[in-house]
Amino acid sequence: MPFDVARFDELIASFNRRVMDVPDGLFARDARFSLNGATFESMLGQREDEPLVRMIARGTAAYRFAAKPLLHAFDAVLVSRLDCQQEGSRVRIRLTLRGTLRGTGDLLDELVDVDMAVAPEGAVERTDVAIGERALAQIKRARNG
Secondary structure, eight states, X not given: OOOOHHHHHXXXXXXXXXXXXXXXXXEEEEEEEEETTXXXXXXXXXXXXXXXXXXXXXXXXXXXXXXXXHHHTEEEEEEEEEEEEEETTEEEEEEEEXXXXXXXXXXXXXXXXXXXXXXXXXXXXXXXXXXXXXXXXXHHHHHHO
């Protein structure tokens, strides 16, 4: 089954409404996530076989783990999908992340690349997100400020 980009667009629409809804079946239960090459488990400073860490850093919970602090960093935010390409079980999506950072009023306009591995039934098994380090530092400052 090919990747259903409409479900990914639903995820984007929910994010833009600042809602943590995730379309059913979009992410596999044990889906892995990474940001600029660092797994969510490593960001938590724990081993990936720890049950509590797996509960937080995998699947739908992992998406929410990342989305909530990202939303907190922005007073206003808009994500748009620019491109989606699928080759076999690999899906590459390019997004724009635009918004006003909390506390600074600075505008952020950044390209974000999402590289996903998709299971035969269409659920995402791995998601690697890449964003510029400068933009990531701005988001972290706004989130903590």
